[in-house]
Amino acid sequence: MAHNKPDPAGLKLRLVAAERLKSVLAGDNFVPLTAKELVDGRDRALANRLITTALRRQGQLNFIIHSLLDKGMPGRSGTFEAVLRLSLAQLVFLPDLGAHSALFLAVEAVKRDPKARHLSGLINAVLRSAQANSAKFGMLEDDMLIPDTFGDTWLEAYGEEAINGFSSALLAGAPLDLTLKDDDAELIGQLGAEKLVADTVRVDQRDRPVDALPGFAEGRWWVQDAASAIPARLLGAKAGGRVLDLCAAPGGKTAQLLKAGYMVTALDADANRMERLKENLKRLDYSAEIIVGDAGTFAPNSPYDGVLLDAPCSATGTFRRHPEVIWHRSVGDVAGRVRLQKALITNAFRCLDVGGVLVYCVCSLEPAEGEEQVEWALGTLPGLELWPVTADELPGLESAVTAKGLVRTHPGMKPGGNEGGMDGFFVARFRRR
Numbered sequence: 001m002a003h004n005k006p007d008p009a010g011l012k013l014r015l016v017a018a019e020r021l022k023s024v025l026a027g028d029n030f031v032p033l034t035a036k037e038l039v040d041g042r043d044r045a046l047a048n049r050l051i052t053t054a055l056r057r058q059g060q061l062n063f064i065i066h067s068l069l070d071k072g073m074p075g076r077s078g079t080f081e082a083v084l085r086l087s088l089a090q091l092v093f094l095p096d097l098g099a100h101s102a103l104f105l106a107v108e109a110v111k112r113d114p115k116a117r118h119l120s121g122l123i124n125a126v127l128r129s130a131q132a133n134s135a136k137f138g139m140l141e142d143d144m145l146i147p148d149t150f151g152d153t154w155l156e157a158y159g160e161e162a163i164n165g166f167s168s169a170l171l172a173g174a175p176l177d178l179t180l181k182d183d184d185a186e187l188i189g190q191l192g193a194e195k196l197v198a199d200t201v202r203v204d205q206r207d208r209p210v211d212a213l214p215g216f217a218e219g220r221w222w223v224q225d226a227a228s229a230i231p232a233r234l235l236g237a238k239a240g241g242r243v244l245d246l247c248a249a250p251g252g253k254t255a256q257l258l259k260a261g262y263m264v265t266a267l268d269a270d271a272n273r274m275e276r277l278k279e280n281l282k283r284l285d286y287s288a289e290i291i292v293g294d295a296g297t298f299a300p301n302s303p304y305d306g307v308l309l310d311a312p313c314s315a316t317g318t319f320r321r322h323p324e325v326i327w328h329r330s331v332g333d334v335a336g337r338v339r340l341q342k343a344l345i346t347n348a349f350r351c352l353d354v355g356g357v358l359v360y361c362v363c364s365l366e367p368a369e370g371e372e373q374v375e376w377a378l379g380t381l382p383g384l385e386l387w388p389v390t391a392d393e394l395p396g397l398e399s400a401v402t403a404k405g406l407v408r409t410h411p412g413m414k415p416g417g418n419e420g421g422m423d424g425f426f427v428a429r430f431r432r433r
């Protein structure tokens with residue numbers, strides 16, 4: 001029967017949020033809802049808050065769902081699971097939003113989905129039970145936030161204090177970091193930003209679209225996490241030399257290399273991402289040689305003075321912005337990336353001139369993709385030697401430089417003393433003898 005009553009307030013944003021969360025649970029990357037998907041800015045902010053809370057709290061929500069759904073998650077039930085997770089996130093972890101709307105709108109949302117309609121009684125019962133237990137559920141341990149797949153390796157690699165910082169960073173999410181084309185105090189003021197380290201500034205705004213911020217259209221900065229900006233700064237190749245940026249798209253590091261004055265060849269296998277790189281460089285008024293190709297087989301006519309390899313990886317270091325990665329990735333995924341990285345390091349080395357500099361980096365927290373790759377490369381590629389990074393090269397990030405001269409950042413670290421954290425990154429610098 002068609003119903004002609006207007007939708008209750010707050011329903012539409014929950015329907016849109018449920019569809020987005022459903023796609024992320026099915027394996028997509030989380031991308032915040034935009035104005036195209038939800039025009040009203042307040043609805044959009046609320047929908048994104050519900051989705052990110054459900055994703056960040058996934059470990060605790062898994063436990064809650066397990067304890068409330070005796071028979072497990074019903075199969076083939078449309079948006080049921082997504083609506084349930086969003087509503088539990090609201091009930092237990094966002095008490096300021098009130099419990100009534102969580103219950104009422106969850107039932108309404110499920111009724112609108114032909115595949116989930118028959119479960120409206122179940123969702124009502126489960127959420128009432130969650131409401132009765134919300135104080136208890138609200139006090140679940142934070143160590144549930146990190147899946148076992150990674151928890152043990154990280155504990156061994158970084159220690160307990162750092163891991164506690166990971167949980168806090170996961171819950172807090174990421175501020176917006178920008179790399180400035182020129183140091184301009186007026187622009188920094190207009191952005192409401194603060195200087196963080198080197199040419200990175202931090203803007204503590206999350207809901208305004210990036211392209212609406214001052215200086216975007218004029219190409220005066222690009223978005224780049226403080227950790228992601230480290231590798232290109234360390235290249236130290238011959239001034240004005242030829243540099244190959246392998247796995248370059250969407251071009252954050254390419255832009256840094258161009259800012260530093262190198263002649264850059266940017267290569268990436270993904271043509272669509274390379275279109276984004278081209279748009280980004282155009283906006284910034286930079287130019288580079290652009291190649292769509294495979295970094296594992298690319299053979300240049302003449303070797304380069306510097307190669308930056310930002311290799312594809314598990315991306316576990318980006319969990320503040322992509323909380324889903326730590327739930328999507330398996331140990332097998334990490335092993336697959338490790339194999340690919342070895343092939344790419346080998347070819348990166350082949351593209352390098354004698355005396356040239358190779359910087360290898362990944363946005364991963366897995367030692368297998370970082371520290372262990374260095375051991376492997378030094379033992380496998382004759383003529384490759386480590387060029388250790390020293391703490392004075394990274395003011396404000398000294399604690400990221402290890403005793404061996406490698407760079408390891410993680411989300412519990414405070415760049416320039418800032419509490420907002422940073423992505424997990426690994427960087428190693430080599431030279432070809």
Ligand SMILES: C[S@@+](CC[C@H](N)C(=O)[O-])C[C@H]1O[C@@H](n2cnc3c(N)ncnc32)[C@H](O)[C@@H]1O
Nearest residue numbers: 247248249250251252253268269270294295310
């Ligand atoms: C971490 S992202 C690069 C980010 C980029 N360096 C930046 O700073 O904006 C990794 C990139 O590796 C690319 N990629 C994956 N496998 C590749 C391959 N075999 N050859 C070239 N690029 C590859 C992906 O398309 C992706 O753009």
